[in-house]
Amino acid sequence: MKSLSIYQDFVESAIAAYHLPETPNNLYEPITYFLGLGGKRMRPVLALMSAELFGAPFESAKNAALTVELFHNFTLIHDDIMDEAPLRRGQETVHKKWSENIGILSGDALLIEAYKTLANHPPEQLAQLLPVFNQTATEVCEGQQWDMDFETMEKVEIDAYIKMIAYKTAVLLGCSLKMGAIVAGASESDSNDLYEFGVNLGIAFQIQDDILDVYADQNKFGKQVGGDIIANKKTFLLLKAIEDADATQSQELNSLSTEQDYELKIKQTKAIYAALDIKAKATKKMNEYHTKAMENLAHIGIADEKKAPMRELATFLLGREH
C-alpha cells in the first residue's frame, strides 16, 4: 500500500484549497476553523483508495472524497451540540467557541457544501452517487437518533446496538468506498461488495473501540481508560454482560451504575466482565465482522494482489499484527 500519508496529504491540500465565501463571517469562519482541526481523514482516504483499487487515478475521486469529509464534519458539529461536548480534538467545539445557533447554522451550511461538492461530478456519475450518499446521510441521522434513544432506554438488545453503530459510523465508511468505486466505473456488484467490506470493517472497528475503552494501556490511549464504564455507556461489553449475567451479577451491575467511587466502579465492573469472559466474547464478535469484511473483499472480481492495500488498511485500522 502507498503510504497512507500520500492520500492524507492530498486530502489536506484539497481541504486547504476549498473555497468558502468570506461573509457572513459568523457562518463560514466556524466551518474553516472546524475543518482545520484535522483528524485522520479516513473517509476521504477510503474514497481515494477505492478509486485506485478499480484502476482510476486516486485524484479522480477528489470531489467524492471531499463530500464525505465535509459531511462527516457537519455531523460532528451537530453531534457536539447534542452531546454538549466542550472539546473536539483538544480544541473548543463550534457551539462553545461561538454559540449554539452558530453551531446549528454553520453545520447546516456545511452539509449543503457537501452536496455542492458532489454536484461537481458529471451528470451520469452524479445520478449514481447522489442516491448512495443520500441513503447514507439518512442512516447516519438514524444512527445518531438511536444512540440518543438508547441513553434513556432500560434494555437495549445487542442486535439493535450493532445496527446503531453500523448506521452512526460504519455506513459512511462503506459509502466512501462505494463512491470511489462508482467514480472509477466499477461494476455494481463490486461496488456493493466494497460497500459491505466498509460497513463490516466499521462495525469491527467500533467494537474494538468499546474493548479498548476498558482494556487499553493508559499510556497509549488518548482518552481516560474506563470512561465508558464511568459514564454507564451502553457499549457492546456492557450489553453483553447484562445479557449473560446471573441474578447476582445483574444486581451488582445495577448498583454499580450509581457508584460514585470511579476507581472502584471500574475495578468491580471489570471483575464481572472477567467472570463472564466479556473481553473474549467482544473480541470474537469483532473478529466475526473482520472476517465478513475479508469475505466481502475476496468476492470482488479483481486480481487478489491489487486488494493488498485494502487488506493492509483493515489491519492498520484494527491494529492487528499480520
Add this chain to the structure above:
Amino acid sequence: MKSLSIYQDFVESAIAAYHLPETPNNLYEPITYFLGLGGKRMRPVLALMSAELFGAPFESAKNAALTVELFHNFTLIHDDIMDEAPLRRGQETVHKKWSENIGILSGDALLIEAYKTLANHPPEQLAQLLPVFNQTATEVCEGQQWDMDFETMEKVEIDAYIKMIAYKTAVLLGCSLKMGAIVAGASESDSNDLYEFGVNLGIAFQIQDDILDVYADQNKFGKQVGGDIIANKKTFLLLKAIEDADATQSQELNSLSTEQDYELKIKQTKAIYAALDIKAKATKKMNEYHTKAMENLAHIGIADEKKAPMRELATFLLGREH
C-alpha cells in the same frame, strides 16, 4: 389562473403520500408533525405553476415542488430553535414539543429528504436542478446568519437589509420557479428571468410584510400590529426612519427603543414615521420591486396571455386591487 387551491391540494396530497420510515420514531414523528401543520404551500405551488407556464403538465414538477417545500420546512424547524420560538402556525414548535436535540436532528434529516426527493429527477435534469437548489440553500443560510447578525449590529444599511431579505426568503421563491422551468425544458434565459421575477416579487412581499406589521387593520391581521416596533426589529421602515431622521428624531428613536409602555412606544414611533413619510417611502420601494418583477416577466419569450396566472399570483401575494 386556475384556482390556487388546485395546486395547493395537489401539494397537500403529495405531502400526505410522502413516505417516511416508521423508526426511529423520535426522528420521523417530528417531521410528519411539522409537515402536517400546513401553510400556504406557496413555494411548491410556484414550482408547479412555472412548469405549466412553459407548457408542461404541472404534475411533472411534483418532485421539484416537494423538494422546495421539504427544504422550507427544514429551515423553519431550525430557525424556530435559533429564534427560541414556542409556536409555529399556532402549534408547538418541534424543539418545544420534543427537545432541541430532536429539533436539530429531525431538521437535518428533513434537509436530506429534500435532496432525496430531488434525486428522483432523471440524470440530465438533476444535473441542472442540483446546482440551482444548492446555491439557493446556501443563500438561505447566509440570509439567516445576516438576520441574526443584524440583531446586535448598531447600524444596518438599507442595501444590506434588502440583501438579507432577498437571501433569507426571496431566493427560494425564485428557485422554486426556476426549478419548475427547468423541469419543463424552458430556455436558460427564460428560467433566469423567471428566477429574477420570483426574487423581486419576494422582496416586494417582505417589504409589504414590514408595512403591514405597523399599518394593518388589527381585525384582519394574524399577529399583533406593532409587534416589530415593540421588538425593536430592524425592518425597512425603522432603517429608513433612522436614515432620514434629524438629530432630534434620532435621539427620540433611540430612547423609544427602551420604552416599556408599548402602546406609547408604538404611537410615538408611528408619529416619527408619519413626520418622515416612511409608509410612502416603503410603499415606493415595494412598488419598485413589484415593477422589476413585472419587467422580468415581460421579458420571458412566451405569449403574454400565458403569463396571466403569474401576474394574478403577484397581485394576490401583494394583496393589490387591479
